[in-house]
Amino acid sequence: xxxxxxxxxxxxxxxxxxxxxxxxxxxxxxxxxxxxxxxxxxxxxxxxxxxxxxxxxxxxxxxxxxxxxxxxxxxxxxxxxxxxxxxxxxxxxxxxxxxxxxxxxxxxxxxxxxxxxxxxxxxxxxxxxxxxxxxxxxxxxxxxxxxxxxxxxxxxxxxxxxxxxxxxxxxxxxxxxxxxxxxxxxxxxxxx
Numbered sequence: 001x002x003x004x005x006x007x008x009x010x011x012x013x014x015x016x017x018x019x020x021x022x023x024x025x026x027x028x029x030x031x032x033x034x035x036x037x038x039x040x041x042x043x044x045x046x047x048x049x050x051x052x053x054x055x056x057x058x059x060x061x062x063x064x065x066x067x068x069x070x071x072x073x074x075x076x077x078x079x080x081x082x083x084x085x086x087x088x089x090x091x092x093x094x095x096x097x098x099x100x101x102x103x104x105x106x107x108x109x110x111x112x113x114x115x116x117x118x119x120x121x122x123x124x125x126x127x128x129x130x131x132x133x134x135x136x137x138x139x140x141x142x143x144x145x146x147x148x149x150x151x152x153x154x155x156x157x158x159x160x161x162x163x164x165x166x167x168x169x170x171x172x173x174x175x176x177x178x179x180x181x182x183x184x185x186x187x188x189x190x191x192x
Contacts, residue, residue, distance in 0.1 A: 012191050012192070013189065014064050015188040017187070020076045021066065021074060021075060022073060023037070025184060026044050026066075027070075029045065031070050032149070035145075038126075039100075042144055045142075045143050045144070045150070048143065049139065050065040052067040062189060078178055080177065083175045083188075085190060086190075089170075089171055091168075091192065092165060092191040093165060093190055093191075094188070095123075095160075095161050095186075095189075096158050097185045098157065099126060100125070100126070101125050101127075102124050103122070104120055104121065104122040105121055107121045108176035109165060109167075110174035110175070112173045113170055113171070117165075117166055119163050120163070121177070122135075123184075126157055126158070128154055128156065135162075136159070140158075
């Protein structure tokens with residue numbers, strides 16, 4: 001996993017999005033049919049991912065990694081969710097996400113004073129390869145699961161992407177995601 005320096009004095013706020021999870025994209029090798037990231041029922045291998053419900057750090061940003069356990073939802077397919085957050089001045093919204101093919105859409109940022117901004121959410125394909133939008137690798141596994149077999153040395157990816165919060169003098173209070181079933185979000189952290 002690559003590592004880049006991030007200013008350590010920046011304050012972060014992990015957002016618990018587990019109540020918005022609506023998809024299971026992780027399976028263990030002994031239960032390959034648990035989960036369905038995409039139409040082919042691919043899943044990320046649980047054995048190669050961080051422990052369930054633990055705080056991890058990627059590129060200096062802390063995230064809450066979801067449950068990997070059988071039958072548990074562990075990512076949010078964006079489908080118009082409106083997420084209320086601790087109202088504060090933020091600079092960036094960091095996400096751990098994977099796309100079914102590359103995907104981009106509009107996110108609406110709602111501020112405490114009633115202002116609204118539109119920003120892009122762009123996520124590269126989970127399929128092996130380079131980032132289309134320039135985001136760094138968040139987590140890349142060696143293998144990929146299918147319902148009836150393991151594809152070795154396939155290397156699917158969960159990307160580290162960020163969305164800017166442009167208003168430096170307004171407190172961000174809500175994030176509204178689009179309806180785009182190609183975008184899967186595993187974790188969100190806000191940087192103040």
